[in-house]
Amino acid sequence: MKLKFLQLALAASLALGAVVPAMAQKKGGDVVIAMTAAPPSLDPHATSAQVARNVNLHIFETLYARDEGARPVPDLATGVTVSPDGLTYVFALRQGVKFHNGKDMTPADVVASLERYRKAGASASLIAAIDTVAATGPNQVTIKLKTVQSTFLGNLSSPRAPIAIMPAEEAAKEMGKAASIGTGPFSFVEYKPDSHIKLARFDGYKPNPAYKERDGFAGAKVVHIDSVTFRFMPEAGARDAAVETGQVQFNEQTDSTTAKRLRGNANFQVISSLPFSAKILKYNMAQGAATDVNFRRAVQMSLNAEEIMGVAYPDNNRIDQSWVYAGSAYHTGRPVFKQDLAGAKASLAKSSYKGEKLTFIVHNDRPTVDAATVMQQQMTAIGINVELKVADWPTTSGIGLKSDQGWNFWTHGFGIEPYEGPASAMSHWVKGQGQRKEDPTIDALFAKFNGEMNVDAQKKMFAEFENRMADEAIATNIGNYGLFQVATSKLKNFKAYRIPRMWGVWLE
Amino acid sequence: MGRFIVRRLLASIPVLFLVSLITFGLLWLVPGDPASMFLDASATAEALERVRRELGLDRPFLVRMGEWYMRLLQGDLGTSLLLNRSVTSAILERLPVTLSLTMLAFFFAVLIGVAAGVVAAVRHGKAADQGMMTLALLGLSIPEFWLGLVLIWLVAVLVPIFPAGDYVPFFTNPWEWARHIALPTFTLACVQMGFVARMTRSSMLEVLGQDFVRTARAKGLPESYVVVRHGLVNAMVPIVTVMGIMVGGLLGGAVVIEQVFSIPGMGRLIIGAVLSRDFPVIQGGLLFLALIYLMVNIGVDLLYAVIDPRVRLE
Numbered sequence: 001m002k003l004k005f006l007q008l009a010l011a012a013s014l015a016l017g018a019v020v021p022a023m024a025q026k027k028g029g030d031v032v033i034a035m036t037a038a039p040p041s042l043d044p045h046a047t048s049a050q051v052a053r054n055v056n057l058h059i060f061e062t063l064y065a066r067d068e069g070a071r072p073v074p075d076l077a078t079g080v081t082v083s084p085d086g087l088t089y090v091f092a093l094r095q096g097v098k099f100h101n102g103k104d105m106t107p108a109d110v111v112a113s114l115e116r117y118r119k120a121g122a123s124a125s126l127i128a129a130i131d132t133v134a135a136t137g138p139n140q141v142t143i144k145l146k147t148v149q150s151t152f153l154g155n156l157s158s159p160r161a162p163i164a165i166m167p168a169e170e171a172a173k174e175m176g177k178a179a180s181i182g183t184g185p186f187s188f189v190e191y192k193p194d195s196h197i198k199l200a201r202f203d204g205y206k207p208n209p210a211y212k213e214r215d216g217f218a219g220a221k222v223v224h225i226d227s228v229t230f231r232f233m234p235e236a237g238a239r240d241a242a243v244e245t246g247q248v249q250f251n252e253q254t255d256s257t258t259a260k261r262l263r264g265n266a267n268f269q270v271i272s273s274l275p276f277s278a279k280i281l282k283y284n285m286a287q288g289a290a291t292d293v294n295f296r297r298a299v300q301m302s303l304n305a306e307e308i309m310g311v312a313y314p315d316n317n318r319i320d321q322s323w324v325y326a327g328s329a330y331h332t333g334r335p336v337f338k339q340d341l342a343g344a345k346a347s348l349a350k351s352s353y354k355g356e357k358l359t360f361i362v363h364n365d366r367p368t369v370d371a372a373t374v375m376q377q378q379m380t381a382i383g384i385n386v387e388l389k390v391a392d393w394p395t396t397s398g399i400g401l402k403s404d405q406g407w408n409f410w411t412h413g414f415g416i417e418p419y420e421g422p423a424s425a426m427s428h429w430v431k432g433q434g435q436r437k438e439d440p441t442i443d444a445l446f447a448k449f450n451g452e453m454n455v456d457a458q459k460k461m462f463a464e465f466e467n468r469m470a471d472e473a474i475a476t477n478i479g480n481y482g483l484f485q486v487a488t489s490k491l492k493n494f495k496a497y498r499i500p501r502m503w504g505v506w507l508e
Numbered sequence: 509m510g511r512f513i514v515r516r517l518l519a520s521i522p523v524l525f526l527v528s529l530i531t532f533g534l535l536w537l538v539p540g541d542p543a544s545m546f547l548d549a550s551a552t553a554e555a556l557e558r559v560r561r562e563l564g565l566d567r568p569f570l571v572r573m574g575e576w577y578m579r580l581l582q583g584d585l586g587t588s589l590l591l592n593r594s595v596t597s598a599i600l601e602r603l604p605v606t607l608s609l610t611m612l613a614f615f616f617a618v619l620i621g622v623a624a625g626v627v628a629a630v631r632h633g634k635a636a637d638q639g640m641m642t643l644a645l646l647g648l649s650i651p652e653f654w655l656g657l658v659l660i661w662l663v664a665v666l667v668p669i670f671p672a673g674d675y676v677p678f679f680t681n682p683w684e685w686a687r688h689i690a691l692p693t694f695t696l697a698c699v700q701m702g703f704v705a706r707m708t709r710s711s712m713l714e715v716l717g718q719d720f721v722r723t724a725r726a727k728g729l730p731e732s733y734v735v736v737r738h739g740l741v742n743a744m745v746p747i748v749t750v751m752g753i754m755v756g757g758l759l760g761g762a763v764v765i766e767q768v769f770s771i772p773g774m775g776r777l778i779i780g781a782v783l784s785r786d787f788p789v790i791q792g793g794l795l796f797l798a799l800i801y802l803m804v805n806i807g808v809d810l811l812y813a814v815i816d817p818r819v820r821l822e
Contacts, residue, residue, distance in 0.1 A: 040546045040590045040784070041546060041592065048547050048551065049545065050548065120558060120562070122547060122551075123555065124555070125552060125555070176562060176592065177592070193591045193593075193598065193772070193777070194772035194773075194776045194780060195674075195675070195772035233673065233770045234770075235673075235768050235770065237657045237660065237661075238657075238660065238768060241661065241664055241665050241672035242672045242673055242674070244672075245664050245668055245671065245672045247672055247673070247674060391540075392783055393544065393545070394539075394540030394541050394545060394783070394784065394785045395540040397544040397547075397549060398539055398540050398541040398544055400549070401544065401547075401551060402541070402553060402556065412549045413549065415548075416548065416550070417550055428550045433552055434550070
């Protein structure tokens with residue numbers, strides 16, 4: 001009898017459980033998100049800054065987008081037909097898609113958007129393989145490539161600086177000047193610089209019928225809330241206070257101390273988006289000590305990844321030295337390197353390093369400075385004389401991106417590339433971009449990878465790339481770290497992803 | 509007086525020119541590239557160059573400087589590299605916010621500071637004097653950003669009386685405006701309050717020891733009349749001088765306070781512009797702040813003549 005009652009109770013609770021989520025979805029409300037900074041531009045083609053993605057990917061959509069596992073899937077397209085020679089891609093477009101200005105999306109808009117992006121987009125190299133783009137039917141766009149590119153759909157669906165589809169008249173405007181008119185589930189309402197950006201639910205939005213629920217940047221984007229406000233709050237303490245007082249419903253970034261403090265509080269949900277980025281150490285191979293492979297190996301062996309990540313990202317790191325995130329089909333699960341001080345000293349002795357002072361550039365993000373400080377100490381332990389040069393992002397990146405001079409080491413996050421996949425992770429080291437000196441082996445591997453359509457063969461090439469990176473110490477991948485985010489417990493159905501997605505969530 | 513004002517206004521022009529020249533010089537010296545704000549760490553050198561071209565940063569610095577001065581002569585401060593709007597409109601949008609914050613802080617700092625200073629001087633050497641001066645010293649010593657954060661924690665998080673930050677325009681909702689501006693105003697006023705209180709006390713002590721004050725007391729005038737009419741009015745000249753300097757302190761403090769309380773004012777505009785190297789905004793914003801400071805100082809000079817009839821504006 002008792003068993004039967006329990007069975008009945010279980011059945012009833014399961015049945016309730018099945019219907020509760022559907023019943024609990026409430027329409028309405030404004031979600032305020034506290035952001036660390038304002039986007040440099042709301043023109044989606046103009047910037048690859050993370051803060052811009054947070055906003056723009058609510059307004060704009062792409063032909064193909066990444067799903068929950070970062071695989072390219074159709075979004076504004078219903079699918080693609082690739083010619084046997086791999087050079088022609090025919091995209092069928094979703095019908096009845098409306099822009100926020102009420103106009104229907106047409107192939108002409110798609111062509112204009114793609115043409116604009118490949119001329120001057122922030123990551124124009126993503127679609128540099130395109131030869132021609134043309135509207136070839138009432139709902140069809142055909143892209144012809146100059147050469148076979150196995151990663152083309154991956155590139156086209158990159159959220160980095162999204163290859164967003166905008167009305168042709170906006171695509172005709174110069175870079176940075178396009179109005180925020182997209183096809184996404186939210187439409188632009190207002191931008192008050194230094195204060196906030198407000199978006200409203202786009203009632204003309206029809207979720208993609210090919211999906212049942214949200215799926216990465218694709219899927220059925222069902223919006224329950226009325227609006228979302230991205231409020232710029234650079235001061236970390238102010239963001240924490242605002243979420244605790246209920247002024248904001250979501251803090252996109254907090255520190256581990258606050259995360260720990262709020263974890264037990266029923267009013268909040270602490271979310272860890274791990275992995276959000278890899279922490280990497282770059283060597284300037286164009287000049288100075290790091291031209292010598294023995295020196296780079298010595299540095300790599302001197303590092304203790306657990307210690308570095310434990311200090312910089314306590315409770316929110318994973319020691320994983322693959323160049324793509326776990327979960328990717330290309331993730332090799334390669335063994336992590338271990339600190340080997342004796343080996344490091346021996347390798348340093350073999351190198352041409354004579355004790356000269358070396359410059360380690362780092363931007364003034366607290367965890368990054370902490371990571372750099374630990375690395376500096378570990379290098380000092382084997383006899384390397386390192387000076388940290390901490391500056392803001394424009395100064396540090398101005399040195400690291402443009403110049404062979406003025407730096408020997410540079411550490412920063414490497415976030416979107418491991419998410420996007422092997423080609424993206426490899427591309428940063430092609431033509432010596434990241435290490436300032438070309439590596440013919442990596443360049444050849446990347447070219448071969450791009451032309452290879454077989455996934456197993458690609459996996460082998462990517463493993464070769466990872467071996468090359470580690471053996472030659474071209475750059476050192478220390479490990480993955482996450483972001484701690486805090487939301488009010490009233491925000492339901494939120495799931496951490498590359499941006500704080502506001503579709504699929506509701507306020508209780 | 510008219511000639512005085514015109515002469516002072518004309519004298520401001522070389523000062524403003526010097527300010528803009530120094531700002532240009534510093535911007536030229538400071539490393540960093542606004543184009544990098546548009547890109548992540550994996551950007552290619554070509555992508556960076558393309559953004560630089562789009563922003564017009566590929567042209568020589570002196571050419572850009574010459575163009576800026578030419579536009580300035582036509583009353584145009586240029587266009588922000590990141591805000592996608594003219595610098596003038598960006599400044600004018602934020603100016604009321606910063607002015608309301610600094611004016612309120614100024615008002616309370618002067619009101620409370622002068623009152624505390626007078627009380628301390630009148631009760632010289634007593635507990636009230638010591639108490640006031642300890643508080644004044646405390647106000648002077650506490651960094652604004654720290655006080656702001658502590659106040660947020662205390663009266664916004666722990667005891668939720670005030671909002672933790674943000675700003676509501678007065679004409680949108682006067683009550684909410686008052687609630688949002690209260691904490692930042694108090695924080696900003698604190699340092700200046702201590703400054704004014706100490707200055708008032710020392711100036712008042714000097715005046716209250718003068719013969720004419722003794723004479724006034726001997727005439728049997730009420731003590732309050734002696735303190736205010738004979739004491740405070742004569743002690744005002746150095747206090748007014750301090751007020752002029754205070755405006756500079758308040759404008760500088762507003763930069764920090766706006767950051768801590770997420771207030772979209774001039775301070776945040778300039779801090780954001782400095783961090784992202786938005787040169788036209790830095791240039792225009794600093795010029796505007798210098799102009800405000802100069803105008804306030806002209807106002808202070810005019811006040812001298814009002815307070816002290818011996819001062820001639822020539």
